[in-house]
Amino acid sequence: MRFTELSLVKHRVRLGAPLPFNVRAADQTLLPARGQVIADAEQLGALMQRGALVDIAELGDVRLDVEAAAPSQLPQLWTQCLNKVGDVLMSAEGESFREALDDAVEPVQMLIRRDPDLAVFQVVQQQAGESLAYGVKRSLQSAVTSFLVARRLGWNVNESGRALKAALTMNLSMLELQGGLARQLTPGTPAQRAEIRAHPMRSVQILERAGVTDPDWLAAVAQHHEEQDGSGYPSGRTDVHELAALLHRADFYTSKLSPRANQDAIAADRAGRQMFMQDPGHPMTAALVKEFGVYPPGCHVRLASGETAIVLKRGATITTPAVAALCDATGLSYPQPIRRDTARSGYGIAAVLGSARASARESAERLMPLAMA
Template identity: 45%
Template sequence: MQLLKLVAEQIRIGARLPFNVRDAEGGLLLACGQIVISAAQLAALLARGMYADVAELRALQAGGQVPAEPPPLATRWAQAVWAVDAMLKTLPDGLQFMASCDETTSEVIALAVQDGDMALYQTVRQEGLQLRLYGLTHALYVATLSLMVARRLGWAESRQRKVVKAALTMNASIIELQGVYAMTGGRLTQSQREQLRLHPDEACKRLRAAGVDDEEWLQAVAQHHEQVSGRGYPRGLRDVGEMARLLRLVDVFLAKISSRVNRPALEIKQAAREVYEQNPGNPLAASLIKEFGMYPPGELLRLANGDLAVVIRRGATLQCPLVMALADKRGQLKAQLIRYDTAQREFAVVAVESDKSLMARIPSERLYGLYGMHGLDSLNPTH
């Protein structure tokens, strides 16, 4: 495949792509027919590097059409961030917002249901996270993990959809401020701090103005920073709804495992331990910890044979995930990724690797790509 690097003028924001957009290795970033939603999305894609297949461009010039490739899950996850952005920007327009919210919610649910392991991988690795977009990515990951916990708890499908909508909209008034907060390490003005304190009420106000009348959705948004101890905000309530309690739990947990300018991400085991200690006997906390397991997808491990490997699937037991070996014991990247089952003694987990910098060099499409839940069996066999 011969690739041509694209420039901004070759992409029309809001129009369907007439060709497939690829990365420098030919991997699919956006499929033909998909839409670049905003200037911010285009800038992010250009920074990463956008390419087109020369053969496809020639076919277009000759009057032909480019067949659309089904976008891999990694591409759909990347696109979901911008769908959240577009949805929140429609909030003043009730009809447009409600339709966009339904569509975005359906996509989040479809992604999580189609491949729960990859969904967890996204929340753990937060791939390609740009701190200025933290508000958008955080909303997406809170919605995803809240859904997965709600499913584990056996909530009705209607409530599952509702908690996704609440998670996507609970910070509607501070999306940009969250990016500022992440980039500055928490150094905010008094006015910005007041905006943060009042954002649950402001988000509710915007949702009501857009026509949202579901009281459980609105209550979850209004109370997602309240605590049964009475130490929450903005009202210091003690009687806090179940959905709001779930949102706060997931919100806090994911904030702990997210990096900031002034601090690294907390280790997942430590974050889980803190959640457990702060919420003893809480079924919501117990379900969250069970969903992640001991070694969730996205965790980087050292194996008994010395290899560094990333978890890609939760295994039959908590202690034995399926992993993809990325580097040897000297830290040299492997020419070909190899899948191992850590239930086998020679590939048993020895330790969690604290230095995650290697992961920045391995995009998720190399680990999951076009493969579905069982497609990885066709890759390198377990040795």
């Protein structure tokens, strides 16, 4: 049997109603069985405090696939799960949005835990489906980044999960506008700027209509563009919620990796340097840059050999990641990517390339066998 934490599926428990699955202790001893009733929030909280588990097979959804999948199958599951989250975000005004979001984000959290390097690859390479709107892709980038950084900061499973959902929903009210602005060559119009300033509170209103009552989630969405010096919006407050501060940094970093009509994406190492320059000494910034590193999985690099390569995963040291060469020194693409050892003389990393300068892009599915080599 494979298990997930009860805290990750707590939304499926209806207080005062029969349990839809068995709940077990860490040693797999049966606690409340399927059909028994959890009387109140205190009883549910006590079970989660004990680290109670649920058999994934009893959940009957993609989580079982995530747990059982071979490493080579994970990229396909990432695409499937991100597309599902994207569909949910685009129907935020529909019925049962909150429940649908909870169901959609659980397997994403599991995928991140299984392979954090592949999660970073999704962010840097923007692997979400081509059919997804630009605004949805940006939300997914920020959300995965927020979850990764929350874990590095030592936040617990509930706090990390809240960070993921808050980042996904902070721009609910302007997903379409984001896409338009990304394609627009001219500066924003007064109407567009007004919509941008209003979007935090409008997104909060959408969440409240959907039944979200978590004060930390709502505060983070409301304040994710506030600054500690009072220069942010919509309220110009200085007492910024901790989660809002994390979302703000994740959004800033990932925006640098995303091309727009009037701006190329920049190299990952440069994005990290900009973070440090604008926010020196902040622990969240330090955690974000440390999580992604100088050569994050998914970024393009030039090797000492002159080849263009893509980083597959982190290596034994921060300067020797696993990479796959895509093109030779003349720019000619190889028929198949070639694994290179960056610790060897002649194959060290000479430079990080922005996506506009890289001569090829690759899917995670094609690269996964090399990542496992």
